[in-house]
Amino acid sequence: GNSVTQMEGPVTLSEEAFLTINCTYTATGYPSLFWYVQYPGEGLQLLLKATKADDKGSNKGFEATYRKETTSFHLEKGSVQVSDSAVYFCALSPLIQGAQKLVFGQGTRLTINP
Amino acid sequence: DADVTQTPRNRITKTGKRIMLECSQTKGHDRMYWYRQDPGLGLRLIYYSFDVKDINKGEISDGYSVSRQAQAKFSLSLESAIPNQTALYFCATSRAQGAYEQFFGPGTRLTVL
Numbered sequence: 001g002n003s004v005t006q007m008e009g010p011v012t013l014s015e016e017a018f019l020t021i022n023c024t025y026t027a028t029g030y031p032s033l034f035w036y037v038q039y040p041g042e043g044l045q046l047l048l049k050a051t052k053a054d055d056k057g058s059n060k061g062f063e064a065t066y067r068k069e070t071t072s073f074h075l076e077k078g079s080v081q082v083s084d085s086a087v088y089f090c091a092l093s094p095l096i097q098g099a100q101k102l103v104f105g106q107g108t109r110l111t112i113n114p
Numbered sequence: 115d116a117d118v119t120q121t122p123r124n125r126i127t128k129t130g131k132r133i134m135l136e137c138s139q140t141k142g143h144d145r146m147y148w149y150r151q152d153p154g155l156g157l158r159l160i161y162y163s164f165d166v167k168d169i170n171k172g173e174i175s176d177g178y179s180v181s182r183q184a185q186a187k188f189s190l191s192l193e194s195a196i197p198n199q200t201a202l203y204f205c206a207t208s209r210a211q212g213a214y215e216q217f218f219g220p221g222t223r224l225t226v227l
Contacts, residue, residue, distance in 0.1 A: 034215060036218075042221075043118075043204055043218040043219050043220045043221045044206075045218070046215055089156060101147065101162060101172065102157075104156040104157045105156055107154075107156050
């Protein structure tokens with residue numbers, strides 16, 4: 001089956017710290033991988049994606065590399081800001097015709113203190 | 115901007131009442147989805163629709179029904195609301211091809227007393 005396991009939160013960091021949020025997956029076939037972010041009171045927004053092994057998705061200073069050998073897609077940012085405080089979701093989508101849904105991890109709440 | 119909108123944004127209701135949540139999109143996407151979000155559980159799929167004539171149950175469809183009135187509209191109904199349906203509900207859309215990334219509405223916070 002398909003599943004996503006994320007680093008448990010909450011995670012609290014100081015501004016300008018280095019961020020890693022771990023994500024590992026189990027999947028049949030070769031899924032696409034995503035990170036979504038949910039700011040307080042808002043819906044989920046796509047942060048970045050990768051569609052094949054060794055692809056690196058990047059956006060707003062965040063990066064994640066699709067590692068097939070370790071079945072991982074860890075989210076990183078070199079220097080976080082207070083405005084990065086949000087809940088982050090890792091997700092996968094099986095890359096087969098008719099794929100009907102995203103499979104989400106449970107989410108990791110990130111708080112950045114000034 | 116092309117968008118996914120949900121109405122209402124907040125709703126408080128009583129046990130046994132019928133509730134409808136509505137979703138509209140201007141993205142031109144064929145596929146639409148309804149999720150619920152509960153603390154610590156991530157998002158769980160309730161129903162999804164690949165086009166107007168194709169509606170499918172997700173992992174937690176019991177107690178819910180949907181209607182795809184047009185390509186751009188997908189509504190979720192709770193026929194007889196119960197307190198454990200208190201949650202945040204999200205509508206999402208996606209294209210029929212590609213990486214299947216989904217685009218989410220702002221959510222509806224539903225409280226069932």
